[in-house]
Amino acid sequence: MSKIDSPHFQDVLTPELNVLSEMFNRYGFEIRIAGGAVRDLLMGKPPADVDFATTATPEQMKDMFTKENVRMINALGEKHGTITARINDAVNFEVTTLRIDKVTDGRRAEVEFTKDWQIDSNRRDLTINSMFLGLDGTLYDYFNGEEDLKNRKVKFVGDPVTRIQEDYLRILRYFRFYGRIATEPDNHCEATLEAIRNNVEGLKVISGERIWMEWKKILVGNYAAELTLKMLELGLGPYIGLPANPNLQEFERVWKASQAKNIKLNPTTLLAGLLANEEEVLDLHGRLKMSGAERDNAIFIVEHRQDQPHPDDP
Numbered sequence: 079m080s081k082i083d084s085p086h087f088q089d090v091l092t093p094e095l096n097v098l099s100e101m102f103n104r105y106g107f108e109i110r111i112a113g114g115a116v117r118d119l120l121m122g123k124p125p126a127d128v129d130f131a132t133t134a135t136p137e138q139m140k141d142m143f144t145k146e147n148v149r150m151i152n153a154l155g156e157k158h159g160t161i162t163a164r165i166n167d168a169v170n171f172e173v174t175t176l177r178i179d180k181v182t183d184g185r186r187a188e189v190e191f192t193k194d195w196q197i198d199s200n201r202r203d204l205t206i207n208s209m210f211l212g213l214d215g216t217l218y219d220y221f222n223g224e225e226d227l228k229n230r231k232v233k234f235v236g237d238p239v240t241r242i243q244e245d246y247l248r249i250l251r252y253f254r255f256y257g258r259i260a261t262e263p264d265n266h267c268e269a270t271l272e273a274i275r276n277n278v279e280g281l282k283v284i285s286g287e288r289i290w291m292e293w294k295k296i297l298v299g300n301y302a303a304e305l306t307l308k309m310l311e312l313g314l315g316p317y318i319g320l321p322a323n324p325n326l327q328e329f330e331r332v333w334k335a336s337q338a339k340n341i342k343l344n345p346t347t348l349l350a351g352l353l354a355n356e357e358e359v360l361d362l363h364g365r366l367k368m369s370g371a372e373r374d375n376a377i378f379i380v381e382h383r384q385d386q387p388h389p390d391d392p
Contacts, residue, residue, distance in 0.1 A: 080217040080224060086124045087215060090115070094165040098130075098173075099213050105142050107134035109173065110195075110218065111211040113202065119211065120227055130173045131210060133193040136161055139173060159191060177201070179244060196220045203241055203248045204255055205233050231267075232256045238273035246280035250292035253309060257299035264304060274312050281317035289318050290366040297345035303333035306352075319365030324352040328383070346372045350379040 090111070102109040109132045115125035134142065139161040143150050149164040159175035176198040177189040192198060195210060195218060202208040205223040217224065221235050232255050234241040234248070242248050252270065281289065296305055307326070309315075315324060329351035336343050346368065353359050356377050363373045 080219070081215045082119055082211060082217060083215050084119065084122065086122070087119050087211075089124065090119075090128055091213065092169065094169040095171070095213070097165050098163065098171055101142065101146055101148075102132060102134065105134070105138075107132055107138065107142075109134075110213070112174070113207050113209075116209040116211045116217070117206050117223070117227065120209075120217075120224060130171060131176055131195075131198065132173050133176060134173075135159075135175050135191050139163075139175075159189060200235060201244070202235055203245075203251055205235055206255065206259065208235050227259070230259050230261045232259050232270075233267065234270065234273075238270050239277065242273055242277045243280065246277065247284050247288050247292060249274050249278065249281065249314070250289060250296065250309075253305045254292050254295045254299065257296055257301050257305055260301070263301040264308065266308070271308075271312060278313045278317055281314065286319065286364075286366040290368060293318065293349075293366075294345045297348050298342070302348060303330065306349075319362040320352060321354070321358045321361065325354050326352070328352070344375065346376045347379060350376040353380050355380055 099109060109130055111119075112129050112131040115128040118125040132139070136156050136159055140150065140156075142148075143161070143163050149167070150161060151164055151170065152162045155162060155172070155174075159177050160172055161174075162170050162172050164170050175191045176193060176195060178192050178197055179201045180188050180190045199208045199210070199218075199220045205221045205226045207223070208219075208221050209223045210218040212218065226233055232252060234252070252274070256266070296302060299305075306329070309318075310320070310324065310326075316322070329348070332343070332348060332351040335341075336348070349362075350359070353362065353376065359373065359376045359380055362368075362376070368376075
């Protein structure tokens with residue numbers, strides 16, 4: 079097994095985390111760093127958020143924290159197996175019980191708790207997000223996530239069709255992480271693209287807010303235009319609020335101009351390139367539930383696209 083001992087990993091091991099870890103060990107439970115934080119540490123980045131997984135059930139955690147006089151907050155996460163503990167009245171730690179997704183409808187899952195780390199890893203979306211890290215630095219990698227990360231490959235855990243049908247939002251998460259990880263704009267696995275192409279209709283059941291949250295991140299990431307065009311090629315357009323014939327020429331023109339001038343575009347500024355008029359903006363807004371400012375920005379762009387700057391303007 080690989081081990082991590084980087085400065086960023088050492089930064090994670092705060093006195094508060096040591097208190098938490100010692101507590102779990104004393105009560106006979108395992109606790110490990112999970113998911114995105116492991117990926118970020120392997121990439122040499124400080125993790126933005128650190129989530130934890132454990133063999134303890136929510137009831138066992140509540141019993142333990144109560145006995146240890148540890149304050150618990152945000153009880154809403156408990157139904158998903160997550161307990162948030164506040165250590166030393168200074169740091170919050172989200173700790174989630176290992177689980178199996180028993181029943182899924184493409185949006186949410188009914189869960190059952192387990193003590194098997196590999197089973198929990200198997201229900202996660204991408205191999206690069208499926209790893210765990212022990213607090214001694216030991217990497218637990220059941221699906222070759224470390225190798226995929228080194229090779230800058232974005233792959234679903236196991237069968238891509240199964241993973242997508244568990245939560246259709248994973249289609250957009252795939253493209254978001256492709257933009258973060260890949261070194262080439264169009265180096266997708268054909269089996270992955272085929273799985274997406276055959277399941278795009280499932281996006282109908284995903285709320286516009288969730289879709290927009292992911293798409294915004296794609297639009298400000300690497301290969302924003304290439305990935306959006308790939309999404310359209312695979313048939314996502316009708317299910318994410320775009321018109322039947324999006325304005326690809328204008329979209330590519332805006333993207334190339336921003337790249338040439340090294341300008342970082344607002345997501346709606348780039349997205350407006352696909353739209354021809356206010357009606358199409360409002361249709362998109364109706365699907366994605368954008369903010370009022372985002373909607374108005376897109377309307378302003380489509381209405382003033384043909385305006386020319388005054389020759390005396392700087």
